[in-house]
Amino acid sequence: MRLLRLWPDESHFDFMRLRRFSFPLSAALSIATVVLFVTIGLNFGIDFKGGTLVELRPKAGATADVGAVRHTANGFGFGETEVQEYGQGSVSVRFPLQAGGETGQTLVMQKAHAAFDADYTFERVETVGPRVSGELVQSGTIGVVLSVVAVLMYLWFRFERELALGAIVGTLHDIVLTVGLFVITRIEFNMTSIAAILTIVGYSLNETVVVFDRTRELMRRYKTMPTVELLNLSINSTMSRTVMTATSTALSLVALVLFGGEAIKGFSVVMLVGVVLCTYSAIFISTPFLIYIGLQGHSNRSPGRDEDAALKHAAE
Structure with missing residues (x-):
């Protein structure tokens, strides 16, 4: 039985x-990022900005009217709200952080329930205060920086x-x-996004x-x-493994994007693009x-028999 080959064994692509x-x-994409x-910045989620996030699902027989929800929410007098439709007609409403601490956030929820209880079910309510959001920003930044520094030190040694x-x-x-992807697509940047970045680094x-392990082996x-x-x-000698790894990982992430739900969709999309970026950079950036x-690491000596064969193979 012939095994499936995702990449020819005897490939010598340049x-x-x-x-x-x-x-x-x-270089152009990096500069643009x-x-x-x-100029634009990231679309920080409630984890980093603070405030109240409410997700509404229309009740049976009702339909979501994003324009009406936005008009009603802005009429509360809590500042400019962000209203977006997602999934099968559900609506997310993000209220900015209010003065007065817990009392201010409680007033937001009271007005939201009074306005939307008749037509919508409150699927999710999340409130983050200024102190917590500030701590999350600091902890997330330190975590990413330390992780990247540790990876770079590992690579150096x-x-x-x-x-x-x-x-x-x-x-x-x-x-x-990857950061550029967050900026361009406006995918919400939250604590899950930090996990996605660290996973992509790995x-x-x-x-x-x-x-590079194969490169070092061939250098010797x-x-x-x-x-x-x-x-x-x-x-070329590692391409079969690269294609198999990237394909299997991408198929899993495609399934998460399509069927994983809204809660992890942003993470899944970023990871899917990240797999493509990592494969591309290993072949077309790091190695060249x-x-x-x-x-x-090359010494001045005449090639041996094995090396003559390799040179001939590379030139074909």
Whole structure:
């Protein structure tokens, strides 16, 4: 019985040739992300901004009227509210943080119940005060920074200098573009989003380590092989594993996006895009970066029989 092959075993595709397109593309996207982050910013959720979030579902026989809900909520006098439709006709209403602490938030809920109880069921009510939201911002920021620093330190000690720099560039690339996804799509940035970013960092690290482990192995075996051929051989020899891992992970995330519900949809979408970004960066960013910084470790000797065969294979 012939096994399923998602990538040919004897592939010799010239991935390094595409670096002339991948680097300008990633540079443009990264610059655009920084500009949008500074000018527009993230769509912070209630975890970070504080306030009251109410999710309403129409009762039997009723239909959601987003415009009417927005008009009614703004008429409460609590400031500009955010009203969005989601799922099968449900509506989320986000009230800004009110003065007066718990008393102010209680008044919000009293008016919301009085206005919407007749036509809607309150599916979810979440209130976060200013102190809690501030602590969450601080804790979340410290957690992300420390995690990224720990990963970068691991990469620095895990590989030789050039390989470590390539892995660090790829990881930072994935973090920046993931933040760009939040800015562009306006997906709510909350504590779950931090979990998504850290998961993507781990996935990016995993993809890069697999390729670079093979690169280091081939460097020891083929010490005079040109860098471009060596890197192409590294990617081609690990591509079957990369495709299988990315495909199986993506299929699971697609199922979560389609059937996981609204509570985890944002997380699932970010993770799905993150898998694509991590796979792309491991092949077209981290590995080609080694060409530009000058991959070291080649000695001046004549190629052996195995190396001659490898060179011939790479040139085919």
